[in-house]
């Protein structure tokens with residue numbers, strides 16, 4: 475059984491490394507199949523294509539979507555969709571705008587509290603990448619306001635500090651519908667640390683196809699619990715390292731170590747293929 479990593483970020487969102495460098499690292503670690511799942515963008519996936527082909531590495535289309543669910547922000551992984559389908563391109567364009575709007579609000583709110591930060595500085599830090607809170611955290615570090623990304627989140631950027639700012643993102647049900655329209659499959663990202671068992675049941679009923687059982691935030695007993703849930707509900711198991719390459723010392727060392735068996739990738743591709751076969755337009 476080969477090793478896969480279906481949860482990786484690049485500098486197209488808030489990761490440190492360029493897509494081709496991530497591919498080279500994945501090859502070095504002996505991975506056979508990967509998915510680049512940047513936040514609300516597939517620009518990194520697109521850029522990684524040539525490098526993956528040259529390296530003989532399977533590259534599954536992927537993205538990590540920020541969605542609204544019950545007034546909360548939740549992360550939904552999407553895979554194996556048609557990256558050119560208008561349901562996907564339209565959704566990602568909308569999410570990009572939502573991220574910009576959200577960051578403008580965040581920086582305005584912080585500036586009002588007397589913190590020295592503005593939107594343009596965060597946009598410069600993002601340097602063309604899909605903008606996110608880790609970029610704001612890096613600006614706060616460079617100004618000496620905080621000492622680490624962790625401190626920036628605790629003091630200024632956590633969801634608890636920013637209640638109400640997730641409302642601009644696509645609803646979970648709309649996101650699921652868009653991914654299905656593009657013949658892709660969805661998986662609930664890192665559920666172990668985020669939701670109660672009752673919430674996982676409720677999220678399952680929303681129509682997700684899979685659940686991220688393997689993630690650095692899950693210990694073995696959580697992995698087993700989630701795998702049992704997946705089996706009972708006939709859901710796919712997905713997993714990966716959530717590698718960012720920077721700012722997440724609790725996850726980054728697990729690249730190449732926290733991996734998913736490639737048999738799960740085969741099941742995921744089968745479901746996407748069945749959707750494709752049933753789709754009238756593709």
Ligand code: AMP
Pocket residue numbers: 488513540605606607608623624627628721722
């Ligand atoms: P955003 O895309 O703006 O919603 O920001 C989400 C990103 O920030 C994800 O990569 C998270 O893993 C990261 N993040 C969330 N909380 C923290 C934290 N406490 N410390 C470091 N990174 C975090």
Ligand code: ZN
Pocket residue numbers: 483488489513718
């Ligand atoms: Zn991230």
Ligand code: FE
Pocket residue numbers: 538549663664
């Ligand atoms: Fe996430």
Ligand code: FE
Pocket residue numbers: 481483538716
């Ligand atoms: Fe992630």
